[in-house]
Amino acid sequence: MYAQTTQLIQREQVGPGYHLLEFDCPQVAAAAQPGQFVHIRVTGDWDPLLRRPFSVMGTNEAEGSFQVLMRTVGRGTQMLAEAQSGTKFDIMGPLGNGFALPGPEGEVVLVAGGIGVAPLIFLATALREPGGSRYIRGLFGARSADDLCCWLEFSGVCDEFNAITEDGSTGEQGLVTDFLPPQLKRGTGCVYACGPALMLAEVARQCEGAEVPCYVSMEQRMGCGVGACLGCVIPTQADGTQRYQRVCKDGPIFDAEVVDWEAIHRGCTPG
Amino acid sequence: MAAPQVDLSVELAGLSLVNPVLVASGTFGYGTEYGELVDVGRLGGICTKAVTLQPRAGNPPPRICETPAGMLNAIGLQNPGVEVFIGEKMPALREFGVPIIVNVAGESVADYVSLAERLSDCADIAALELNLSCPNVKRGGMQFGIDGELTERVVAAVREATELPLIAKLSPNVTDIASIGEAARDGGADALSLINTLLAMSIDIDRRQPMLANVTGALSGPAIRPVAVRMVWEVAQAVDLPIIGMGGITSAADALQFIMAGATAVAVGTANFVEPGISGRIIDDLEDFCQQAGVACAADLIGAAHGSSDVEGLQ
Incomplete structure (x- = not known):
């Protein structure tokens, strides 16, 4: 996992409110596995406060870049959607577990x-x-x-x-x-x-x-992105035990069998 | 000519801290979560995520939401319980070689006492921080910290149960925090931590329901800093105990506000989520500030904003 300042190389609007962002970051480009995400700080200031998580959509190891797809939903994503090429962003990643490969x-x-x-x-x-x-x-x-x-x-x-x-x-x-x-x-x-x-x-x-x-x-509102704050949990169950697991660290990829879908239907209330 | 060395060390509740910058409970997990990104060994100390007697699942999601220059959380003290903490978390925490301050939370006085007894048997714990102020649980937590008599009673009971230094973490959700600080002192606390989070709420107007499944949550981040500085100031005037000041610290300048208000040490909280290496930067910048200001010992700045005569609680 890396935490560093990276440069937005390209931003392309790919639909109403949708933007494809490409960042220059050889480390993430080389290390990211499908299913992992990056945690992007949208400002050097403290408002909006939290980083925004985005799944990696692709990497270009030759160019040392990676891409994320984003939809504008609030202030933070709006700032990303308006960012000019060349803008620097503080990025943590790749984070999370990635997809288990098929048999x-x-x-x-x-x-x-x-x-x-x-x-x-x-x-x-x-x-x-x-x-x-x-x-x-x-x-x-x-x-x-x-x-x-x-x-x-x-x-x-x-x-x-x-x-x-x-x-x-x-x-x-x-x-x-x-x-x-x-x-x-x-x-x-x-x-x-x-x-x-x-x-x-x-x-x-x-x-x-x-x-x-x-x-x-899985998706959830996220805080730290590294498993410390316990903010981004979802309900899971395995071997009859219900508990909360972190999307950022235990996920974001989960075996569908362990997710407590009933609890998610009920508004995420296990037990 | 090399710049003169600045002494950042402080004494707090019998602990010698190499610098006054700690990380606040609940914002740094059990240390290992940040081991890959942060030089944890540089910290003045770690206040752990709260530990309870039994494991706690925590509150249902969504548990957090962002607010202007801040965030709400309602984690609900999710933790694996004291036995797993001792068996699985302490071994890694020890390796960092910094003072480990274990934050403990209970639903009853007896819970706090049992936790203190159990943790007293565990090596390498520097102090206990009594969490009398979590606003996100139905029983215990903040109900202790908003009542002076209960505060004194729980601190006194724990005082009997352990020789570890006791730090009482105070809730800001009171009209007179100085009186709660006095109650903790009367119960035998060695130091005070303040402030915990502010009870708060946010509503999703599209879904017409609270943003958090717990309905209410705990406000932290830069938004609460001026409240926290004011409360540290008030408690420092009233209580002759060292203070760990916290609430929205994002820079050495912020930390200095708390120190000058009367805090002996500070804790970085929510900012860890945003900038994991921030505590190291604050330590460096504190040193620079002292050098430029011609301050040989950072401890000389404790309570500096009070002038000379009106301060009870400053060492």
Whole structure:
């Protein structure tokens, strides 16, 4: 893990409120694994106070850079969305555990909801690297065509690709999870998903029913990013024990079987 | 000519600290979380994440949210309990070679006493910090720290149970913090920590519900600094005990405000989350400040803003 000042090389708007940011940081570019995140300080001052976590979407080891995809939701992300190339940012990373790689058998299905596509693009890219012959099917769902940001990047690293929008403005109409059941019947070896919590809960439910291993990338408001503050927990259960685990340190990738989806449905109240 | 050496060391509750910069409870885990990023061995000391008798799961999420120049938290004292702390956390904490101040929290006087007895048997604990001020738990916590009689009673009971130096951590959620400080002194505290967080709340207007699952939370960060400086000032005037000052410290200049208000040492809290190496920077900058100001011993600055006559609590 590194903590250092890095430079924003490029910022590109890739949809309404969506920006693709590329940072010059050879250390993170070399070290980051799919599923890991970086924790970015948006100001040298103390307001807004906390760093913002972003999944790494890709790395370019030759250039020594990495990319994150962001959506403007508040003051901090607004500052990033307006940043000029050349601006310096204090970055910690790569943080978190990263995706467990799939077993040797079967195809891989990636289920992305909205901006959750970012870590799955990185994962698919890694699975396709020389020597990787994994067949990858991508499902990408969003509210509307505007929210299917970076779908070209995603489809480009998948062998099969389906876009699904809730309003039908692009691709199939419906929820991304409506299109998962047939995929699970096709000899899928592993499912990876990232998106809204309720989407992940449904993906997890379907995978459990089909007895297909499933890994999810979870999100939570985050403080320190290194496991100290215990601010970013989610409810989990394993061996009958319910507890809270840290998204930043124990995750952000969790085996879908250990996440306490009922508690998440109930408003995250285990026990 | 080399600049003259500045002596940053301070004495506090019988502890000799190489410098007055600690890290505050709950903001530095059990040290190892930051071992990769921070030269922990440089710290004046570590106040651990609160330890309770039994393991605690903590509060449901969401547990934190950002506020102007600050944040709310409602962690709810999640910790593995004192036995796991001694068995699994202390061995790594010892390795840092700095004073370990263990923050303890209970739901009853008996809890605090049991914790103190158990921790007294554990080697290399420099002091206990009695958490009388956590606003995020239903029982115990802040209910002690907002009541002078209870404060005195719990401190006195723990005093009987251990020879470890006792530091009472005070809540700011009171009208007269000096009187609580006096109560802790009367119970036998060796030092005071202040301030803990301010009870606070934030509402998500889109979802029309509180931002935190716990509804209320604890405000920390630069937003609370002026409140904290004022309270350190008031307690320093009233109570003849050394103070660890804290509340939104982000720089040596901030730390100096607390020291000049009467704090013997300071603790960096929420800023650790944002800039893990900040305590080292503050130590360096304190040294620079002293050099430039011609101050040979940082301890000479304790209470400097009070003038000479009106201070009870300054050494």
